[in-house]
Amino acid sequence: MSTYSKYTANVNGKFIDLHVISAPAQNITLQTINSKVPDQNNNGINGSFYMFENGDLLSISVVNDYVLKPSMSYGGRYNVGNASVSIPKGTIVYDGAESVVSHQIVDDYKKLAVIKRYNYWAQGGVSMSLRDDANWKQTMAAQDLPAQDYATTRSGLAFTNGSMPYIYGIVTTTACLPGEFRAAIKTTFSFDDAIFLDSGPSSQMRAVDSNGQTVKITGGNTPQEMIVFY
Numbered sequence: 001m002s003t004y005s006k007y008t009a010n011v012n013g014k015f016i017d018l019h020v021i022s023a024p025a026q027n028i029t030l031q032t033i034n035s036k037v038p039d040q041n042n043n044g045i046n047g048s049f050y051m052f053e054n055g056d057l058l059s060i061s062v063v064n065d066y067v068l069k070p071s072m073s074y075g076g077r078y079n080v081g082n083a084s085v086s087i088p089k090g091t092i093v094y095d096g097a098e099s100v101v102s103h104q105i106v107d108d109y110k111k112l113a114v115i116k117r118y119n120y121w122a123q124g125g126v127s128m129s130l131r132d133d134a135n136w137k138q139t140m141a142a143q144d145l146p147a148q149d150y151a152t153t154r155s156g157l158a159f160t161n162g163s164m165p166y167i168y169g170i171v172t173t174t175a176c177l178p179g180e181f182r183a184a185i186k187t188t189f190s191f192d193d194a195i196f197l198d199s200g201p202s203s204q205m206r207a208v209d210s211n212g213q214t215v216k217i218t219g220g221n222t223p224q225e226m227i228v229f230y
Helices: 136-142 178-188
Strands: 003-011 014-024 028-032 044-046 061-063 089-095 100-106 120-124 152-160 166-176 193-196 205-208 214-217 225-229
């Protein structure tokens, strides 16, 4: 069962609120949606980057080799950049056969390394490189993260491995730069790694707190894909 918690991190005197939903990796799935995340029946956060004009997903979103919504305008390519070309980007992959989560940098779901193609899910974004402080900015720029230079609300996906791998969906309602969001996460948690997901009005969440109250973070956009936490 998914759990929700709220944290506040102090990053150079700036207080950044982090809303976090978590669940075992085996309890995560991806689904297409056509309305805001808080309006869904399931708990979770927004998933892929997408095009406003036609809803094409621009980052990998796949379950058991089934692509949630092919990017028709981009010839079926994934992890697309501003120049409409495929760019290898950070992707969190749960391999059900191995019961392990990994961070892989690929531009096409067919290149994902998993044991069994019918027992995995993968969500693409932009590498947060939590264990590479020296090079994370260069990696972020190379992977073409939107909103690199201005403060906005943000979302991300993180993981920890162990006897039971866990996935963490993170949304901040505090307008911040990518480095501030990353620093808030590193200050608060000890994740194995994480990726940036869509930001600004797409940063949305639905969760249930410890008192049984529904938590809704509603943005102005309508995400096309949702990461569901059971």
